[in-house]
Amino acid sequence: MTTLLKVQGVCKAFGGLQALSSCSLNVEKGTIAGLIGPNGSGKTTLFNVITGYVKPDGGSVTLADQDITGAPSNKVFALGIGRTFQITRIFARLSVLENMLVATQRDESWLRGLTRSKSSKSEVAAAMEWLDFVGIARLAALSAGSLSFGQRKLLELAYILVADPDVILLDEPAGGVNLTLLNGIAEKIRALNKSGKTFLIVEHNMEFVMNLCDNVTVMHQGADLVTGTPAEVRSNPLVLDAYLGGSEVDEAEEAS
Ligand SMILES: Nc1ncnc2c1ncn2[C@@H]1O[C@H](COP(=O)(O)OP(=O)(O)O)[C@@H](O)[C@H]1O
Ligand SMILES: [Mg+2]
Known part of the structure; x- marks a missing residue:
């Protein structure tokens, strides 16, 4: 070991x-x-x-x-x-997907994620893949603030998985x-x-x-x-x- x-x-x-x-x-x-x-x-x-x-x-x-x-x-x-x-x-006022896109942007300026318009298709696809993995892809468009406590924990898990x-x-x-x-x-x-x-x-x-x-x-x-x-x-x-x-x-x- x-x-x-x-x-x-x-x-x-x-x-x-x-x-x-x-x-x-x-x-x-x-x-x-x-x-x-x-x-x-x-x-x-x-x-x-x-x-x-x-x-x-x-x-x-x-x-x-x-x-x-x-x-x-x-x-x-x-x-x-x-x-x-x-x-x-999590950012309660952003959607679940937007929270994930902040994660994909973290190496640059994460603020870009807040004023975003330019997420590439591959970034969105990767974000959706991890949301799907943790089982909350169907909630992608909802504001993160509306998630249950457990769903927030899953979102946080998905968020860090983006960075591998x-x-x-x-x-x-x-x-x-x-x-x-x-x-x-x-x-x-x-x-x-x-x-x-x-x-x-x-x-x-x-x-x-x-x-x-x-x-x-x-x-x-x-x-x-x-x-x-x-x-x-x-x-x-x-x-x-x-x-x-x-x-x-x-x-x-x-x-x-
Ligand atoms: N930032 C901090 N300032 C002052 N005291 C703190 C701070 N963080 C933790 N503590 C104190 O340190 C001790 C250990 O806390 P913590 O690590 O949160 O324990 P646990 O997670 O095992 O419940 C506690 O007495 C807590 O009040
Ligand atoms: Mg503790």
């Missing part, structure tokens, strides 16, 4: 709050890795560090042996790490999504994984994580606590302690 994404000893404090304290993680090429842990344990912050939205105080992030620690988000994206957000970031990333980071893809869409999302992730994409997925829905992931890392208070197969993680008493260790459990359940 080759390690594609490597996080070593990453630290990050916000004022007096230590969000990450020496967090380490390896994601092997071609696998689906899960990242779980109570609310506030630092999962989203770790995603922000990996994808260049937050600069770490220490530690390193490497992608296929290239040091990307502290690289800006557009550079990380260009190097092949795509990510979706816990709270989706090697590694895909998903932050709570199942959160607030109904069961039918949820199964659809899991199916898409499996298909993409078969085609060679590597995943790191933050998710509170345990069934989703345990069914999908090859390996799972449990975070606790800003550090990696346990990494193993779903079965190993499930039976590790430290993991139960981490989840039962405070009022965080209720928050975690509410968020899922």
Whole structure:
């Protein structure tokens, strides 16, 4: 196995709050890795560090042996790490297709996408292909703001697929999504994984994580606590302690 994404000893404090304290993680090429842990344990912050939205105080992030620690988000994206957000970031007033066309323009000025008239036929075709892949091509002409929560997550997934990333980071893809869409999302992730994409997925829905992931890392208070197969993680008493260790459990359940 080759390690594609490597996080070593990453630290990050916000004022007096230590969000990450020496967090380490390896994601092997071609696998689906899960990242779980109570609310506030630092999962989203770790995603922000990996994808260049937050600069770490220490530690390193490497992608296929290239040091990307502290690289800006557009550079990380260009190097092949795509990510979706816990709270989706779509342009609510643009149509679903227009959102996708912003994605195809991102290397130039994304603003051109907002004042657009000149998308080439091939750009539109590629955008429609990815919308079709995630199952929302029929919604292409609707304003993105009218989509359900789950449909927005699918749009965000389609949006990053345009750039053909090697590694895909998903932050709570199942959160607030109904069961039918949820199964659809899991199916898409499996298909993409078969085609060679590597995943790191933050998710509170345990069934989703345990069914999908090859390996799972449990975070606790800003550090990696346990990494193993779903079965190993499930039976590790430290993991139960981490989840039962405070009022965080209720928050975690509410968020899922
Ligand atoms: N930009 C920020 N400014 C201040 N505190 C933050 C910021 N981002 C995250 N935190 C804090 O860092 C901790 C970890 O948060 P987060 O990474 O969102 O956890 P998780 O995704 O596991 O729920 C929390 O206490 C959170 O309030
Ligand atoms: Mg989070």
